Amino acid sequence: MKTTIGELRTAMKQAMKAINKGSCAIEIKHNSLYVKASSMEGAVMIAVPTDGFIENCNASLSQKQILAIFNGVADSTVCTFKKVENGIAISFAGARIRLLHPYDGEADSIFETVDLVKQKLFSAEGSKLSKYLNGPLSYAAKNDVRVFLTGVCFESDEGVLQLVGTDGIRLCAVKTDIAASLSANFILPASAAEAIHAVFNDSEFSVEMIGDGDNVRLLFSNDTIKWLVTLIAGTYPNWRKVMPQKNRHAQAVLDRDELVRAVNRVTAASDSVHAALVFSKGRVTVQSIDGEQREEFSAESTLVDDTVVFPFNGKMLTNAVSCVETEKVDIYIDDADLLKGKAVFHSDPLDTAKVMKDWIGFMMPLRVEVTV
8 A cells, every 4th residue: 555755744744733742643444544643632533545455454653753754755755554563564765664553542432422413513614714713712811720711612693603712801703704503602622723724724624513411522524534622611701791892982003013013122121011002192102111112103093182091911912913914903992991991903994805804802901000
């Protein structure tokens, strides 16, 4: 049996990214070659196109063997498989690797649940869903005892998929154009959400809910890939309760990248992670808390005559703003009471070429003293 080293590498990378683990296995069964992997986060099985025949066999790959396959050989190089006692021999470009550790992972037992009750939730293209996920993933908590905040919430909003990510201070909500079953309501781990593009690229795949009760998993699948994902248990916060008001009490449309650079310079020069946005007539100032470091932006309309000050954590703001897909970011404060107000981020309203029209991000202010 043979394939190309490129086909094998691709499947191995997809499998290890899917389950967030640096190991995988090869199984040849009924004259088909599969790359398998499993971890606490789920299991994946990817079919690799091949020619020829070989008896059923399987073996796990060590880190050293994985590196040997990944390094130094062109993707077009032919790779052959031969059954040997207790394993598989792989030959390519003059190298011969013997895989002698039988696969003892849990992928097979995990995939037995595929025969349980299934309910299709939605279909999507890998690259498209990943684009929608970019903002919610960036706003989701990286580490938190509230584990449900470390994933992305998927919800069906009147039959359309809605994605939400929050760390309790910032929140990003994106309404997609992907049709979804009304039963679509789950929290996907961030590692799985990040892996979707790497696993499916531009391919179409379907998402089904498998099992019921405490045994619920998601099955992401197409003709060659079956990927079972363990979901995050718990109830996601009622994020709609904290959505910003539509009133604008201060606003500006600023260059996204210039704003990020200005915040980085101000926080670095002031030796503080905190800074402030100061809205005044005709301009917006990024300044340090003590007022010593300042960078100004002119703005056609700020809706203010006096100053409006919004204190923030620099790293959090730059991360939030960087997710906006247009070169300019529309920023406004939604409440005249700055203890209640939020800084709201939208894509440039004049950029009609943007893909995500229902994208909104916002963050709460810091309670710190600012010298204006």
